[in-house]
Amino acid sequence: MERIGxxxxxxxxxxxxxxxxxxxxxxxxxxxxxxxxxxxxxxVLHAHVAADADMRARLGREIAALRRVDxxxxxxxxxxxxxxxxxxxxxxxxxxxxxxAEIADGGPLGPTDLYELADQLxxxxxxxxxxGVIHRDLKPSNVLISPEGPVLIDFGIAHGLxxxxxxxxxxxxxxxxxxxxELIDRGDPSPASDWWGWAAMLVYAATGRAPFGVRPLDAVxxxxxxxxxDTAGLGPVTTAALRGALDANPARRWSADRVVEAxxxxxxxxxxxxxxxxxxxxxxxxxxxAAAAVGATQVQGPQPDGTEVLGSQVGGPAGAQxxxxxxYGSWPDDGxxxxxxAAREGTGTAIMPVTFDKEPYPSQxxxxxxxxxxxxxxxxxxxxxxxQGQPGPPQGFDPVLPGYQxxxxxxxxxxxxxxxxxxxxxLAVPFVLAAATFPGRALVALLAVVLVCRVVGISHSxxxxxxxxxxxxxxxxxxxxxxAPWHVVRAVLATIPSVLVAASAVVVLCGxxxxxxxxxxxxxxxxxxxxGTAPDGGNEPWVYATLLGAAALLAAVLLWFGPVTSLARxxxxxxxxxxxxxxxxxxxxxxxxxxxxxxxxxxxxxxxAVEWAxxxxxxxxxx
Numbered sequence: 001m002e003r004i005g006x007x008x009x010x011x012x013x014x015x016x017x018x019x020x021x022x023x024x025x026x027x028x029x030x031x032x033x034x035x036x037x038x039x040x041x042x043x044v045l046h047a048h049v050a051a052d053a054d055m056r057a058r059l060g061r062e063i064a065a066l067r068r069v070d071x072x073x074x075x076x077x078x079x080x081x082x083x084x085x086x087x088x089x090x091x092x093x094x095x096x097x098x099x100x101a102e103i104a105d106g107g108p109l110g111p112t113d114l115y116e117l118a119d120q121l122x123x124x125x126x127x128x129x130x131x132g133v134i135h136r137d138l139k140p141s142n143v144l145i146s147p148e149g150p151v152l153i154d155f156g157i158a159h160g161l162x163x164x165x166x167x168x169x170x171x172x173x174x175x176x177x178x179x180x181x182e183l184i185d186r187g188d189p190s191p192a193s194d195w196w197g198w199a200a201m202l203v204y205a206a207t208g209r210a211p212f213g214v215r216p217l218d219a220v221x222x223x224x225x226x227x228x229x230d231t232a233g234l235g236p237v238t239t240a241a242l243r244g245a246l247d248a249n250p251a252r253r254w255s256a257d258r259v260v261e262a263x264x265x266x267x268x269x270x271x272x273x274x275x276x277x278x279x280x281x282x283x284x285x286x287x288x289x290a291a292a293a294v295g296a297t298q299v300q301g302p303q304p305d306g307t308e309v310l311g312s313q314v315g316g317p318a319g320a321q322x323x324x325x326x327x328y329g330s331w332p333d334d335g336x337x338x339x340x341x342a343a344r345e346g347t348g349t350a351i352m353p354v355t356f357d358k359e360p361y362p363s364q365x366x367x368x369x370x371x372x373x374x375x376x377x378x379x380x381x382x383x384x385x386x387x388q389g390q391p392g393p394p395q396g397f398d399p400v401l402p403g404y405q406x407x408x409x410x411x412x413x414x415x416x417x418x419x420x421x422x423x424x425x426x427l428a429v430p431f432v433l434a435a436a437t438f439p440g441r442a443l444v445a446l447l448a449v450v451l452v453c454r455v456v457g458i459s460h461s462x463x464x465x466x467x468x469x470x471x472x473x474x475x476x477x478x479x480x481x482x483x484a485p486w487h488v489v490r491a492v493l494a495t496i497p498s499v500l501v502a503a504s505a506v507v508v509l510c511g512x513x514x515x516x517x518x519x520x521x522x523x524x525x526x527x528x529x530x531x532g533t534a535p536d537g538g539n540e541p542w543v544y545a546t547l548l549g550a551a552a553l554l555a556a557v558l559l560w561f562g563p564v565t566s567l568a569r570x571x572x573x574x575x576x577x578x579x580x581x582x583x584x585x586x587x588x589x590x591x592x593x594x595x596x597x598x599x600x601x602x603x604x605x606x607x608x609a610v611e612w613a614x615x616x617x618x619x620x621x622x623x
Contacts, residue, residue: 072151075091103204128152179221237266440614446552453575506555510551
């Protein structure tokens with residue numbers, strides 16, 4: 001099949017594919033149109049995934065989750081086909097970038113925008129949890145920013161509160177850095193684990209950086225497990241709120257109510273590093289470890305509401321450390337593995353617990369939130385600790401496991417092939433000018449270029465299509481070589497329709513003009529006795545050259561943009577990316593094309609006679 005993924009125009013289940021929106025290890029998402037002309041988001045499983053019972057069950061859970069949640073901040077489910085061979089989900093299309101792209105392009109959010117994001121996402125999570133669903137994979141790439149506000153997407157590993165666990169023994173599903181410590185310890189998913197991901201997303205939105213770094217993965221998970229997010233550069237109130245929500249011990253975490261209210265205070269009164277706060281109902285009190293993070297920030301304590309300022313130690317005393325070294329709280333000595341990793345932002349070494357032989361936290365309910373309302377009732381629930389009796393990981397447990405499903409590296413993604421319209425146009429100009437004097441050779445060259453580009457496009461499509469379905473294999477190159485003859489046959493057969501269309505158009509549109517010119521029924525620029533200045537009074541060579549150039553241009557356009565030509569254009573982009581990459585390659589092509597074009601233009605201006613080889617003679621219509 002001549003495509004990479006689903007080609008625009010493909011019909012699947014009554015939906016017409018318009019363009020791709022994204023792809024991952026499980027499947028791809030496309031912009032599509034239904035029978036009524038409505039634009040939708042169409043998610044379909046990859047072929048190799050659709051045959052896997054566990055992956056089909058995962059998509060089935062996403063369908064079930066979306067059916068149970070009704071909230072403007074959750075993409076509405078429009079249609080689903082869970083039992084067909086081509087399993088798909090259709091949801092409303094949210095017009096906007098992901099939170100990840102929004103922050104990457106526009107920078108971190110200010111206090112007001114951060115508060116609004118936190119409040120709106122919290123409302124959405126309340127609705128999700130009220131429907132008995134746990135998202136389990138909250139991260140910036142799973143939040144879309146629409147004109148109406150943030151929208152949660154991708155419930156592919158969502159978990160029902162009453163569901164049995166679907167994760168296999170030894171597998172952790174989620175995204176490092178946004179995965180709650182209790183899930184790393186293989187505890188059951190709960191609303192509290194979603195609130196952890198919510199708070200981690202807010203750190204990313206506030207700083208523009210991954211909350212616990214990006215590599216190495218064991219260090220990311222160790223930082224998350226110790227509750228030490230990167231909040232450098234944030235004000236004291238924002239730092240206290242976010243670090244409080246990301247406390248490693250679920251029993252000590254701030255409730256979402258308290259976090260949102262603190263961010264509202266920061267937005268209303270301003271919150272910059274170095275600010276001194278007092279009388280803010282406890283929101284100036286830093287969470288454990290936050291004082292060290294804000295550096296020069298002065299924190300008043302105790303606060304008027306009775307809140308006591310906590311020290312910067314977590315889990316136990318930490319002595320004074322040498323410059324550039326951060327100390328993380330002591331943990332039980334039994335069975336604890338300690339890893340030395342490079343601390344973030346170029347600081348010294350941080351010693352962090354990575355794995356545990358015991359449960360590190362006591363299982364206890366979270367105290368109620370006493371925010372400004374003072375009633376102890378939280379709008380955002382689910383801040384409980386791990387279940388009683390939850391066993392910890394075995395000795396030597398590695399949290400980075402084969403079952404990891406998150407992160408940006410979700411399956412094979414074909415390398416990008418940029419469009420090169422300027423380079424293609426520059427190469428077309430000398431061809432058209434060459435056809436004005438050497439039409440036979442130009443025609444052969446055009447067909448050869450189109451055929452080569454089509455072969456390259458088919459081979460490239462086939463190679464990366466296999467890799468999307470099966471992954472990268474050592475035999476890929478050998479298979480590509482063995483398939484090359486078949487790709488040539490396919491290219492020749494696929495070129496026939498566009499050749500027929502181009503030839504028909506040239507004959508119909510240019511043939512009558514050629515007949516008028518060659519029979520002197522139409523003489524242009526006449527001033528001789530026969531009607532023209534050329535020998536015998538006919539048309540001059542430049543007239544024929546102009547018509548031949550116009551015919552060549554028409555043929556080139558139809559061979560390039562006519563029926564079944566997309567892979568020829570794709571192959572041209574692959575070739576240009578290889579032989580003339582980047583803007584420098586484009587510049588070289590433009591300069592060389594300009595030089596060659598000037599040479600052919602000189603032949604036309606000099607009145608050089610048309611050379612028809614390898615054709616025997618010019619076409620004639622007077623026989």
